[in-house]
Amino acid sequence: xxxxxxxxxxxxxxxxxxxxxxxxxxxxxxxxxxxxxxxxxxxxxxxxxxxxxxxxxxxxxxxxxxxxxxxxxxxxxxxxxxxxxxxxxxxxxxxxxxxxxxxxxxxxxxxxxxxxxxxxxxxxxxxxxxxxxxxxxxxxxxxxxxxxxxxxxxxxxxxxxxxxxxxxxxxxxxxxxxxxxxxxxxxxxxxxxxxxxxxxxxxxxxxxxxxxxxxxxxxxxxxxxxxxxxxxxxxxxxxxxxxxxxxxxxxxxxxxxxxxxxxxxxxxxxxxxxxxxxxxxxxxxxxxxxxxxxxxx
Amino acid sequence: xxxxxxxxxxxxxxxxxxxxxxxxxxxxxxxxxxxxxxxxxxxxxxxxxxxxxxxxxxxxxxxxxxxxxxxxxxxxxxxxxxxxxxxxxxxxxxxxxxxxxxxxxxxxxxxxxxxxxxxxxxxxxxxxxxxxxx
Numbered sequence: 001x002x003x004x005x006x007x008x009x010x011x012x013x014x015x016x017x018x019x020x021x022x023x024x025x026x027x028x029x030x031x032x033x034x035x036x037x038x039x040x041x042x043x044x045x046x047x048x049x050x051x052x053x054x055x056x057x058x059x060x061x062x063x064x065x066x067x068x069x070x071x072x073x074x075x076x077x078x079x080x081x082x083x084x085x086x087x088x089x090x091x092x093x094x095x096x097x098x099x100x101x102x103x104x105x106x107x108x109x110x111x112x113x114x115x116x117x118x119x120x121x122x123x124x125x126x127x128x129x130x131x132x133x134x135x136x137x138x139x140x141x142x143x144x145x146x147x148x149x150x151x152x153x154x155x156x157x158x159x160x161x162x163x164x165x166x167x168x169x170x171x172x173x174x175x176x177x178x179x180x181x182x183x184x185x186x187x188x189x190x191x192x193x194x195x196x197x198x199x200x201x202x203x204x205x206x207x208x209x210x211x212x213x214x215x216x217x218x219x220x221x222x223x224x225x226x227x228x229x230x231x232x233x234x235x236x237x238x239x240x241x242x243x244x245x246x247x248x249x250x251x252x253x254x255x256x257x258x259x260x261x262x263x264x265x266x267x268x269x270x271x272x273x274x275x276x277x278x279x280x281x282x283x284x285x286x287x288x289x290x291x292x293x294x295x296x297x
Numbered sequence: 298x299x300x301x302x303x304x305x306x307x308x309x310x311x312x313x314x315x316x317x318x319x320x321x322x323x324x325x326x327x328x329x330x331x332x333x334x335x336x337x338x339x340x341x342x343x344x345x346x347x348x349x350x351x352x353x354x355x356x357x358x359x360x361x362x363x364x365x366x367x368x369x370x371x372x373x374x375x376x377x378x379x380x381x382x383x384x385x386x387x388x389x390x391x392x393x394x395x396x397x398x399x400x401x402x403x404x405x406x407x408x409x410x411x412x413x414x415x416x417x418x419x420x421x422x423x424x425x426x427x428x429x430x431x
Binding site for chain 1: 305309311312325327365366410
């Protein structure tokens with residue numbers, strides 16, 4: 001039986017924990033709103049980008065002069081995985097699920113005899129992958145997301161990816177991140193970044209005309225535009241993945257902290273009950289001692 | 298009311314503008330081009346410069362873009378820009394400061410990739426200073 005003092009100490013420590021978790025929950029909730037807006041406002045750009053690329057790629061794919069970002073290196077031996085996670089913990093299973101998904105992907109690729117390289121975006125994902133695959137991690141970005149995700153931060157990551165691709169250090173690049181569905185549900189998503197996956201509708205079966213039946217004029221040329229558009233697409237997709245992941249992080253943290261506050265509340269109730277019982281028992285014991293002492297006289 | 302075409306200017310982080318316009322002049326790499334309703338479909342690269350929105354024969358709004366892409370169809374004109382803002386939102390001094398900072402970066406840049414990017418940033422800043430005038 002713990003003493004009264006022990007119980008009092010425990011109650012006060014659980015109370016202060018609860019204060020912290022509920023404050024974190026509020027902070028996450030207010031950031032979530034902003035992050036969600038940011039994630040949603042980065043969608044129009046990505047959508048229009050895809051529409052343009054679909055139009056262009058359909059007419060260029062399969063040609064011998066197609067840019068390498070679109071056609072690939074003609075090989076798929078070395079895979080680069082860009083793993084997006086959060087910099088801070090206390091956000092439930094968010095980073096664990098990304099890490100688990102990544103490990104599964106690495107095992108699949110290695111079973112096929114591919115070489116795997118990992119580029120970590122976010123400290124927590126790196127910490128988890130380091131245990132099993134420390135030798136595969138080539139670099140980590142953790143200087144982002146202090147006040148939401150900016151385009152410049154995403155650009156730094158994508159420039160690194162593009163530079164590596166130019167240097168021929170990998171053949172296929174895949175993004176792994178948490179797609180934001182709602183505050184309580186985040187979905188781990190794998191997305192192929194390089195080579196650009198040409199949408200099915202824009203395959204060579206269709207004539208190189210768009211849905212309206214109009215043929216585009218190109219200025220300066222199809223290849224010229226593609227050469228600029230494809231790197232921009234990589235940046236856009238990385239930016240989108242990072243904003244989605246950031247929104248997911250806030251959502252997951254809010255849920256996790258809500259649960260923690262509730263558990264702390266329950267624990268405080270239990271402990272208070274125990275404390276009051278112990279206190280009453282002690283008072284009774286003291287009374288009995290006084291009464292029996294008085295009777296003995 | 299004259300005919301209009303749907304104009305959209307999209308930056309990575311936000312939709313800067315989406316509304317019907319009478320005419321819009323976009324700085325393409327091979328020269329500026331005006332877009333009126335029922336323009337022939339085309340895709341073009343956009344150089345850093347100013348997009349002019351014309352209403353009733355005069356310039357109504359001026360927007361600065363740091364390069365990007367334009368997609369024109371008969372009923373709409375979509376510009377994707379890496380950076381876009383109203384020209385009025387920056388002062389001439391801010392533009393010159395930006396140019397100076399970009400030039401400093403270029404002087405310090407090492408490696409082909411970094412130098413190329415810094416040179417591009419200088420180009421953008423120069424276009425901005427030119428757009429703000431003396």
